[in-house]
Amino acid sequence: MKRILLFVAGMAAGIAAIVAVAATTGWPVSFDAGSDHAETAHNPGNTHGHDDGPRRIVLTDRQIRDAGITLAQAKGGALRRHFLAPGSLIPDADHIARVSVRVLATVAELRKKLGDTVEQGEIVAVIESRDVAEAKSEYLAARVTNELRQTLFNRAKALVESRTVSENEFLRTQLTANEAQIKLDGARQKLFALGLSESEITDLPNQPPESLRKQFLRSPISGRVSERRVDLGGLIGREGQESELFVIVNLDNIWVDLAVSPEDIASVREGVPISIRGIGIEGEAVANIIFVSPLLDRETRNARVIASLPNPEHRWKPGTFVTAEVPLGDQPSKVIVPRKALQTVTGAPTLFVREAEGFEARQVRTGRQDDDDVEIVSGLAPGEIYAVANTFTLRAELEKGEAEHGH
Numbered sequence: 001m002k003r004i005l006l007f008v009a010g011m012a013a014g015i016a017a018i019v020a021v022a023a024t025t026g027w028p029v030s031f032d033a034g035s036d037h038a039e040t041a042h043n044p045g046n047t048h049g050h051d052d053g054p055r056r057i058v059l060t061d062r063q064i065r066d067a068g069i070t071l072a073q074a075k076g077g078a079l080r081r082h083f084l085a086p087g088s089l090i091p092d093a094d095h096i097a098r099v100s101v102r103v104l105a106t107v108a109e110l111r112k113k114l115g116d117t118v119e120q121g122e123i124v125a126v127i128e129s130r131d132v133a134e135a136k137s138e139y140l141a142a143r144v145t146n147e148l149r150q151t152l153f154n155r156a157k158a159l160v161e162s163r164t165v166s167e168n169e170f171l172r173t174q175l176t177a178n179e180a181q182i183k184l185d186g187a188r189q190k191l192f193a194l195g196l197s198e199s200e201i202t203d204l205p206n207q208p209p210e211s212l213r214k215q216f217l218r219s220p221i222s223g224r225v226s227e228r229r230v231d232l233g234g235l236i237g238r239e240g241q242e243s244e245l246f247v248i249v250n251l252d253n254i255w256v257d258l259a260v261s262p263e264d265i266a267s268v269r270e271g272v273p274i275s276i277r278g279i280g281i282e283g284e285a286v287a288n289i290i291f292v293s294p295l296l297d298r299e300t301r302n303a304r305v306i307a308s309l310p311n312p313e314h315r316w317k318p319g320t321f322v323t324a325e326v327p328l329g330d331q332p333s334k335v336i337v338p339r340k341a342l343q344t345v346t347g348a349p350t351l352f353v354r355e356a357e358g359f360e361a362r363q364v365r366t367g368r369q370d371d372d373d374v375e376i377v378s379g380l381a382p383g384e385i386y387a388v389a390n391t392f393t394l395r396a397e398l399e400k401g402e403a404e405h406g407h
Contacts, residue, residue: 057397058358070389071354074380077336079370081328087258089320095250097220102194104237105129107230108214114228118219118248125217125245133213135194136204139187146180153177223250251314256287258324259302267328268292274307275325278316285309285316335376341388342374343395352394354385361398
């Protein structure tokens with residue numbers, strides 16, 4: 001009789017506890033005295049489960065919506081694992097040009113200042129040089145000589161056919177015509193080597209003699225003048241003296257110079273996009289790896305990695321220190337879930353899997369992970385529906401129910 005009274009008292013205390021939970025959560029709860037756990041069909045908001053069976057939380061669709069619990073279907077994908085690498089921004093080597101001279105000369109004009117914008121082919125300076133004057137005069141003389149020799153050769157060719165000129169005389173005329181053509185071609189190539197353009201060479205016969213000593217220096221690319229190394233009237237081109245007048249830089253595209261440790265370099269691949277964040281620059285940008293050095297630096301023992309970064313607004317400046325997020329190559333996973341979907345219950349990672357009348361708290365085994373997602377090795381099959389957001393409320397309700405049943 002005493003045992004029966006104690007049993008009835010314990011049942012009454014359990015019912016009172018569940019009613020208190022229902023009052024705080026707003027979820028109606030009922031209890032079946034013929035069972036040691038809450039009913040599943042008509043008692044949403046309860047947790048139950050046998051010691052050796054699955055643990056469940058009973059909720060209606062409306063209660064799930066009210067609690068802000070969102071659902072997702074289990075599926076595979078690739079994790080986005082990465083490592084961070086320090087580096088700095090440098091000018092793109094393919095977008096740097098130097099305006100230089102190849103002869104001893106004097107700076108006659110400087111048409112651009114430091115920081116000025118220039119277009120490809122635009123004249124940036126004018127120099128005066130005796131070597132240039134001699135090369136132009138040589139070309140003009142060779143041009144006149146060649147025209148005369150070619151005229152004589154054409155006449156001799158017509159006369160030899162009529163047997164007015166001997167064959168030997170014709171051959172001598174042909175030889176001198178070929179020599180004149182070779183000298184003209186050589187003088188022309190010399191002007192090209194000095195930096196004259198095709199149009200400038202073609203226009204030489206129309207230029208006044210006093211302009212022969214002048215040479216116009218043009219920008220090889222479009223960009224901005226980043227350095228001016230000479231002054232007006234300065235002597236340039238002699239050994240030991242400056243031969244460069246300007247450095248032109250185009251910042252529409254720049255390079256990210258990274259230092260990657262030996263442990264990570266094996267995972268870096270050319271053509272892979274990386275995320276760049278710079279000190280003092282808001283937001284991030286995407287660059288593409290274009291070079292992975294096969295050698296390690298002797299002093300730092302790091303490998304050099306170069307990425308190309310589009311910079312149309314010139315927001316990224318060379319010299320800026322940056323941090324790159326470099327992805328690691330990973331094999332696809334059969335099931336991955338957001339990190340926020342996982343909860344730790346009784347010391348084990350747990351997912352709340354959707355059932356007809358609520359959720360099953362199911363322990364899973366995890367594998368690799370990144371900042372956002374976790375690989376599920378076992379415990380969740382592709383296609384199953386699980387809770388993603390606000391899963392902490394499910395864990396809290398599960399723990400409450402188990403605590404109450406533990407008494």
